[in-house]
Structure formats: structure tokens, C-alpha cells
Amino acid sequence: MMRYKEEKEVKKEAFRKYLESSGVLDALTKVLVSLYEQNDKPSSALEFIQQKLGGPSVSEYEKLQAEMSNLQIRYDELLAEHQQTCKELEELKISNAMEMPLTKETIDEKAHKVVL
Numbered sequence: 001m002m003r004y005k006e007e008k009e010v011k012k013e014a015f016r017k018y019l020e021s022s023g024v025l026d027a028l029t030k031v032l033v034s035l036y037e038q039n040d041k042p043s044s045a046l047e048f049i050q051q052k053l054g055g056p057s058v059s060e061y062e063k064l065q066a067e068m069s070n071l072q073i074r075y076d077e078l079l080a081e082h083q084q085t086c087k088e089l090e091e092l093k094i095s096n097a098m099e100m101p102l103t104k105e106t107i108d109e110k111a112h113k114v115v116l
Contacts (some may be wrong), residue, residue, distance in 0.1 A: 030052075044058075
């Protein structure tokens with residue numbers, strides 16, 4: 001039981017050092033001090049913290065989600081259109097190849113037309 005507690009304490013200390021070395025503790029401390037110093041406390045402390053840490057507000061996030069949804073729909077439409085166009089192109093290639101087998105005469109005629 002004692003060993004488990006020691007391991008847990010070691011993990012906690014390692015995590016604390018990680019947060020400290022990566023600047024997380026400093027950033028959180030600054031944001032919390034800023035919140036503490038607010039004369040008029042915001043209605044949503046969580047939203048205040050998110051904004052101070054550089055995240056979007058709830059309304060900005062909702063706008064971004066809606067924009068992403070619209071862009072995904074447009075992407076899907078364009079992808080389907082592209083796939084249909086590629087299919088039509090392949091069909092045209094196949095039908096063109098079937099209609100006009102290339103012979104030496106047709107190749108010579110095309111070359112002659114290009115020269116003129």
C-alpha cells in the first residue's frame with residue numbers, strides 16, 4: 001500500500017514538473033489572476049478563461065461549426081460533380097475509341113489537317 005502511494009506521488013510530481021516546464025502553470029496562473037482582478041465578474045468564468053487562453057468564444061465556435069458544416073456539404077457536392085465528370089470523360093473516350101478505329105489513313109488525314 002505504501003509503495004502505491006509513493007508511485008502516485010512520483011507521478012503527480014512528474015506531471016507538475018511537466019506542466020511547469022511547458023508553461024501551462026504560468027499561463028493558467030495569469031488567467032486566473034486576471035479573472036480575480038475583474039471588478040465585474042463575467043457570467044461565464046469558463047468562457048472568460050477560454051478567451052484569455054486564445055480560444056474562440058461560444059458564439060464564434062458555433063459560427064465556425066456552421067461554416068465547417070456548410071463547407072463540408074459544398075465539398076461533397078463538388079466531389080460528386082467531379083466524379084460524375086470523370087465518369088463522363090471516360091465514357092466519351094471509350095465511345096470515341098469505338099467509333100473511329102485509328103488506321104494509317106485516319107492518322108495521315110488528321111496530320112494533314114493539322115499542317116493545313
